[in-house]
Amino acid sequence: MTTLLRDDIAAAIKDGLARASTELGWPKVDGVPIEVVRPGNPEHGDYASNIALRLARQARMSPRDIAKAIRERVRVAPPIAAVEDLSGFVNVRLDEKWLAAQVDEIARAGAEFGRSKALAGKRMQVEFVSANPTGPLTVANARGGPLGDVLSSVLEFVGAAVEREYYVEDTGTQFDTFGRSIAIRYRQLHGEDIEVPEDAYPAEYVKDIAAEIKARDGDKWMKLPLEAQAKRFAPEGVEWVLREARRVTAMLGIHYDTWFSQAEMMRSGYFEKTLAELRKLGKVYEKDGAVWLQATEAVDDKEGWVLVRSNGDPGYLGKDIAYHVQSLRERGFDKKIDIWGSNTHYHLIQMRAAMKALGLLDKFEVVLYQYVRFLHEGVLKRMAKRSGQFLLLEDVIEAVGKDATRYFFLQSSADRQLDFDLELAVQQSNENPVYYVQYAHARIASILRTAAERGITSDGGDVALLTEKGELDLVRLALRLPELVDDIRQHYGVHQLTTYALELAGAFHGFYRDHRVVDEADAPRSKARLRLVQAVQVALRQTLGLLGVNSPDKM
RNA sequence: GACCCGGUAGCUCAGUGGAUAGAGCAUCACACUACGAAUGUGAGGGCCGCGGGUCCGAGUCCCGCCCGGGUCGCCA
Numbered sequence: 001m002t003t004l005l006r007d008d009i010a011a012a013i014k015d016g017l018a019r020a021s022t023e024l025g026w027p028k029v030d031g032v033p034i035e036v037v038r039p040g041n042p043e044h045g046d047y048a049s050n051i052a053l054r055l056a057r058q059a060r061m062s063p064r065d066i067a068k069a070i071r072e073r074v075r076v077a078p079p080i081a082a083v084e085d086l087s088g089f090v091n092v093r094l095d096e097k098w099l100a101a102q103v104d105e106i107a108r109a110g111a112e113f114g115r116s117k118a119l120a121g122k123r124m125q126v127e128f129v130s131a132n133p134t135g136p137l138t139v140a141n142a143r144g145g146p147l148g149d150v151l152s153s154v155l156e157f158v159g160a161a162v163e164r165e166y167y168v169e170d171t172g173t174q175f176d177t178f179g180r181s182i183a184i185r186y187r188q189l190h191g192e193d194i195e196v197p198e199d200a201y202p203a204e205y206v207k208d209i210a211a212e213i214k215a216r217d218g219d220k221w222m223k224l225p226l227e228a229q230a231k232r233f234a235p236e237g238v239e240w241v242l243r244e245a246r247r248v249t250a251m252l253g254i255h256y257d258t259w260f261s262q263a264e265m266m267r268s269g270y271f272e273k274t275l276a277e278l279r280k281l282g283k284v285y286e287k288d289g290a291v292w293l294q295a296t297e298a299v300d301d302k303e304g305w306v307l308v309r310s311n312g313d314p315g316y317l318g319k320d321i322a323y324h325v326q327s328l329r330e331r332g333f334d335k336k337i338d339i340w341g342s343n344t345h346y347h348l349i350q351m352r353a354a355m356k357a358l359g360l361l362d363k364f365e366v367v368l369y370q371y372v373r374f375l376h377e378g379v380l381k382r383m384a385k386r387s388g389q390f391l392l393l394e395d396v397i398e399a400v401g402k403d404a405t406r407y408f409f410l411q412s413s414a415d416r417q418l419d420f421d422l423e424l425a426v427q428q429s430n431e432n433p434v435y436y437v438q439y440a441h442a443r444i445a446s447i448l449r450t451a452a453e454r455g456i457t458s459d460g461g462d463v464a465l466l467t468e469k470g471e472l473d474l475v476r477l478a479l480r481l482p483e484l485v486d487d488i489r490q491h492y493g494v495h496q497l498t499t500y501a502l503e504l505a506g507a508f509h510g511f512y513r514d515h516r517v518v519d520e521a522d523a524p525r526s527k528a529r530l531r532l533v534q535a536v537q538v539a540l541r542q543t544l545g546l547l548g549v550n551s552p553d554k555m
Numbered sequence: 556g557a558c559c560c561g562g563u564a565g566c567u568c569a570g571u572g573g574a575u576a577g578a579g580c581a582u583c584a585c586a587c588u589a590c591g592a593a594u595g596u597g598a599g600g601g602c603c604g605c606g607g608g609u610c611c612g613a614g615u616c617c618c619g620c621c622c623g624g625g626u627c628g629c630c631a
Contacts, residue, residue, distance in 0.1 A: 309629040
């Protein structure tokens with residue numbers, strides 16, 4: 001399957017339109033794309049096009065006449081069985097023999113089903129989570145995990161070479177503060193009466209890190225002044241955090257290709273190089289001893305944003321621009337997709353302005369997800385590492401498992417805010433829709449086992465025997481997966497996969513009720529239906545695979 | 556004040572400008588001596604926040620307003 005079914009249908013309609021246009025002497029109607037959708041109402045066929053409605057004004061004809069003229073000229077040949085026109089729509093019905101034959105195609109394709117080469121040859125970097133390396137992963141900053149991981153999987157599925165990247169921000173103020181926080185705890189552990197200042201990280205894990213250092217080195221560092229200790233301990237703290245991040249993301253089934261260090265980027269000289277380029281472009285100015293980027297895209301009254309602080313330290317924006325330039329130029333990615341929390345939306349405005357100035361805007365994409373709050377003592381709260389108030393990702397995974405955790409994050413669109421109630425999540429984990437989908441998969445596996453025990457397999461099954469609506473509707477649904485994957489390639493709405501999984505599983509459960517698959521009295525039909533449920537299983541497995549969720553044969 | 560996201564069934568949410576707005580949960584009533592009941596069938600439940608506009612057609616696009624969340628730092 002090299003092209004998408006809907007594209008084939010659209011091409012057939014376009015061909016019909018072209019013929020109608022020449023035969024009837026219509027004015028030129030170039031440039032109008034043929035859109036094809038799956039109508040919600042089955043009476044309207046398998047695909048519908050609104051082309052006649054779109055053309056009506058321009059052609060100064062009634063939509064019905066246009067639709068009729070097109071309908072009469074669309075070539076009817078598999079996969080198309082019939083073309084109808086109704087209220088200005090051109091509706092297409094798929095050929096049922098052709099549909100049945102797709103069962104073999106899908107079952108045979110197996111792990112290849114749904115794949116494409118749409119992005120073959122493209123190198124893409126998907127950067128996600130990348131939380132400040134100053135504490136463990138919380139449910140808030142973890143939301144980017146499943147989003148980024150599944151998007152990466154989909155992009156790979158359509159042929160791209162994808163690198164999953166965790167950007168380690170191991171320079172800057174927060175990094176220094178983290179080191180100082182550890183140093184203070186270290187001193188406290190040695191009996192020093194020193195308070196934790198307000199801007200430090202107060203949480204318990206900071207003590208754990210300090211205790212680890214003490215256990216290993218004793219009072220070896222006590223003679224150093226605080227700032228020197230901070231410098232010494234910050235990288236150790238980051239090591240600890242990254243070790244945790246690696247472990248916990250792995251629990252979620254996420255495996256990064258690169259853990260890219262900001263410090264390393266700074267050492268590469270890219271920061272200065274990028275600054276020089278921006279300066280050359282005339283996008284940079286000096287004020288109050290700092291270096292600023294001109295806010296050409298500003299949506300408010302700001303004139304610019306700081307790239308280098310007046311104390312000489314590189315600012316976050318400057319570093320992030322340089323990091324992106326390095327990824328897209330030196331590291332050679334055709335596209336960099338960042339999965340960011342919505343609190344960075346102002347940063348995104350700044351980044352877009354910078355990327356535009358540098359001519360890299362078309363290679364820079366961001367998926368913003370809204371924040372996750374959590375229920376703490378009955379009250380919804382935002383999480384913040386610096387306030388020491390958060391719900392650990394690890395605790396959630398341990399409570400409800402990897403699959404339910406991933407599914408929870410992937411159910412709603414990134415644009416929607418999530419509220420997390422751990423108690424409720426545990427209580428409801430058995431009702432997580434992921435099990436509904438997995439159950440469909442396991443049920444099919446069970447049917448195949450039972451059939452095999454009774455000496456019936458799908459071998460030699462003739463899918464031409466699949467003629468019932470209930471049977472063919474399953475095929476129709478399965479065939480939607482490649483199109484859905486292509487939608488996600490374009491719009492990044494990975495949550496649609498969970499909706500689809502639910503729909504396919506539901507369709508199968510309904511089919512199961514009405515149709516006996518294994519029937520010793522009718523071996524040919526059994527074989528054909530076994531083939532069918534195998535195809536459904538393939539579609540389910542492919543979908544769950546993209547979601548990073550298991551496809552169990554037994555539950 | 557400016558900008559971003561959300562407001563759809565009691566709850567949680569789907570819904571690429573199309574034709575009669577969907578699912579899960581919850582409630583009620585049913586269905587296992589049949590391939591897995593973690594299932595299925597049926598019922599009830601909707602001014603798609605409000606008001607304008609564009610369009611042949613608006614839950615979807617535009618404008619205004621209301622409500623909830625977020626952001627606007629020489630932090631990251």
